[in-house]
Amino acid sequence: MASPSVSPSGRQPVNERNAARSRESILDAAERLFASRGYDAASLTDVGSAAGVSRGTPGYFFGSKAELWRAVLERCFAEARAAVLAGRDRAMASNEKPEVILAAVVNDYFDFLAERPNLVGLMERQALGDGPEYPDVARAAGQEALAAIVAELGFDDRRSREAAHLLLSMVSLCWFPMVHARTYLPAIGLDADAKDFVKERKAHVVGLILHGIAGRLK
Amino acid sequence: MASPSVSPSGRQPVNERNAARSRESILDAAERLFASRGYDAASLTDVGSAAGVSRGTPGYFFGSKAELWRAVLERCFAEARAAVLAGRDRAMASNEKPEVILAAVVNDYFDFLAERPNLVGLMERQALGDGPEYPDVARAAGQEALAAIVAELGFDDRRSREAAHLLLSMVSLCWFPMVHARTYLPAIGLDADAKDFVKERKAHVVGLILHGIAGRLK
């Protein structure tokens, strides 16, 4: 764990107490363990020791395992939502053509997912019904992403359904290879770790999306 | 459970013993429970009672929970592989143009997944590292699907990589909406159960794929 900071007196506090820091450590550890092992297989004992606190501390701060799960999901999806909003603002400010923006969105989303394996794992597990259900937790990010796409493509209400399909396709294309990087990809001869796989994949996906909507913009 | 068959004497045997039938019942129950609840959350007691046998019987036939998991995966992927081979043969025999065949493949794959939620759940869980790892189990089906696509599109060796990306895209587009039908789809205003969602979605995916490869065949 992180080495304890030196107190003003210069002495090393052996058991420094810091509720905020402990909470965050627990959330971090739980996020990692829930995402990688799943709700059942990640015990509160594991979470505690990964967070550098005792077995009982996760329960002390979060009340129950189910509440800890919820807190992890909420923090994670809040981050995803913030990323969507940031991406939207960047796109709106850029004054580029929709094609260029879509390509950038695919690019950024790919990188975003690659940097956040925990988010991918958690959402995946939630979709599979792992852990207590909190069905509303992904809604805000989805709605905002959809609104951003609709606005960006200049679609009217009648075609927002088309935008939803397009968004779903983009997400599918970026998401699936992350989840199945160690199972399906090698089975068809692709190596997610190869030097230029990501670049190659991005190009392929951008190509599909742009050809797919060619002539249907505005 | 299935009603016991009538013995030659006409009497109903109370405890009909039938190893083959018990094995299949256990595999069926385990497939369902592993897929829906995950490896840890599905206990051997649950499997036994869902299969109409005692708590100890799954262990008797399969040795351990890990072995049962493997047996379930193997049966499931064997079925998937058979479906790939059947689809390939149908396509080869049809003499249709590649575009038509690709559209049919998307169509059939969509329906195949919709009819086999257990396969989807199991492969998803395997990708997430749930249960003991058997990394080789999906390989045969993937290889054969890839070979079929390459042959069908008339790609040479140099372009088999392109075919792999195309296959990956098709699978991603069909797969993701199945897994996230109750989470992501409603978040972007789509309803997987709506009357014509499937038709609409198929059309969208076929459109993407065909536009994406337009002018790159042969």
Next chain:
DNA sequence: TACAGCTTGCTGGCTAACAAGCAAGTTGCA
């Protein structure tokens, strides 16, 4: 044909491990 002897299918009791949650105790800090 009958029946002893054996195999095989299946059950359920037992155990050791480990889980979550609670409550009582301890320690550092304002």
Next chain:
DNA sequence: TGCAACTTGCTTGTTAGCCAGCAAGCTGTA
């Protein structure tokens, strides 16, 4: 000193796996 921030012991429940045993029914023999 008082309270918040923890830890530790305990209870209760659940699990996988082992094992002894029972019963169905086959097989060889007379």
